[in-house]
Amino acid sequence: MDKVKEIVSEINSGRPKPIYFLMGEEPYYIDKISQYIAENVLSEEEKGFNQMVLYGKDTSVDEVVANAKRFPMMADYQVVIVKEAQHLSRTIESLVSYAENPQPTTILVICFKYKKLDKRKKLYKAVQKSGVLFESNKLYENQVSDWIRRAMAGKGYSISPKSCIMLVEFLGTDLSKINNELDKLTLVVSTETEITPELIEEHIGISKDFNNFELKKAIGERDVKKASRIIDYFAQNPKDNPFVVTVTLLSTFFAQLLQYHGLNDHSPGNVAKVLGVNPYFVKEFTVAAKNYPMKRVSGIISSLRELDLKGKGVGASNMEQSDLLKELLAEIV
Structure with a gap:
């Protein structure tokens, strides 16, 4: 700043x-x-x-x-x-x-x-x-990845876009918490090495394969097999993968996908600017738009709202997270 x-x-x-x-x-x-x-x-x-x-x-x-x-x-x-x-x-x-x-x-x-x-x-x-x-204003979630990149560049490191997203997804937008984890990485990784998802998994403990980022990608690609494996992992580790975080992230993704469908200009630069995402992730929306037409996206957003309420105990008290996750996947794909 x-x-x-x-x-x-x-x-x-x-x-x-x-x-x-x-x-x-x-x-x-x-x-x-x-x-x-x-x-x-x-x-x-x-x-x-x-x-x-x-x-x-x-x-x-x-x-x-x-x-x-x-x-x-x-x-x-x-x-x-x-x-x-x-x-x-x-x-x-x-x-x-x-x-x-x-x-x-x-x-x-x-x-x-x-x-x-x-x-x-x-x-x-x-x-x-x-x-x-x-x-000192709170950063929006879509600004934190860029902050991580700049913070690491200031320490002499490079970091992949996926690694940034994994950190934001796991740690939220608390810059102090993120910086503490980045400092741990700098103790064990040399400046010549790019911070990759594998290093994040090894030294911070965030799974590079079973996380909301990978779930969102699998759903966008309609890869039901991969999405089901991630859902099963979430069901077995509910404390590390709260349902409210998953449903919120997917709701945001499909809301952005709805915006994507409404754009006349689908060039990567314009999509990244309008949706407020890193250009690295524009391809995900291009792929998802082919798998989910606009009318279907609207229906998914409505279903996700209902599931969000169920996850909070409205109309489905004491519903197991595993059942919520299975219903979520069924509603989408």
């Missing part, structure tokens, strides 16, 4: 702002920025007297301000980091007076996870004027 690079550049050039208010739904960048400030503003000798970490659950805005107003000892700056500051959300507006006139030798870092300041209120405007307001 450009804003992250800008913050890092300011710090590296010795021009830090007095306040960094880090907020938003995605905690990954909030943690990374606060960690960078903690590790790079002060020397190890200076940190003992001039770096303090407070926690929102155990402090108050008044305490934060009192610490921020202190002067550094034998250093140019002191750093005050407030973690889990969202627990101060009820009183956070009382930080206004400090934000309007911050201590120039203090770098105050507020980690306000999963919440945002009200743009209409004084604190937002005061921080915007005197410091840095950083909003």
Whole structure:
């Protein structure tokens, strides 16, 4: 993200702002920025007297301000980091007076996870004027694969599109969780080696053959034998393969397939752009469109909605996951 690079550049050039208010739904960048400030503003000798970490659950805005107003000892700056500051959300507006006139030798870092300041209120405007307001937004699922690719490129690695999809499917959109698994891979894989599905399976434990990605592909190709094997595997390992995830992914796939049918321009670039998918996966829609005409796709989407409700206990209480999966496959192919 450009804003992250800008913050890092300011710090590296010795021009830090007095306040960094880090907020938003995605905690990954909030943690990374606060960690960078903690590790790079002060020397190890200076940190003992001039770096303090407070926690929102155990402090108050008044305490934060009192610490921020202190002067550094034998250093140019002191750093005050407030973690889990969202627990101060009820009183956070009382930080206004400090934000309007911050201590120039203090770098105050507020980690306000999963919440945002009200743009209409004084604190937002005061921080915007005197410091840095950083909003960390949650990435959409179709953006996470590209994030993984860029993150790995930054570490000196390449990663296949299928490997990215496997990680997103298994770990969701939590960037911190994904980054932890990527870090594990970098410990055992050299930079000359592409991260493949085989390496993902070996070192992270995600099956390269029995996952929702392969199920979706098999269904798109109307490969009933392969789809049945995957369904059987899911039925035997329900905790690792929850039905709600499977039905949601397939619902998204068929909704995109319906969009595909409605396009006049089926060129790979246009399909990827309109459907919001990696160009690598456009061929799947081309194949599936031949196997499932538009009218059939509409019927499948309706069936998947009913199965989603059954999976949540609506109209079919205590229905076994194995039975739901078999019905799902029967409804589609």
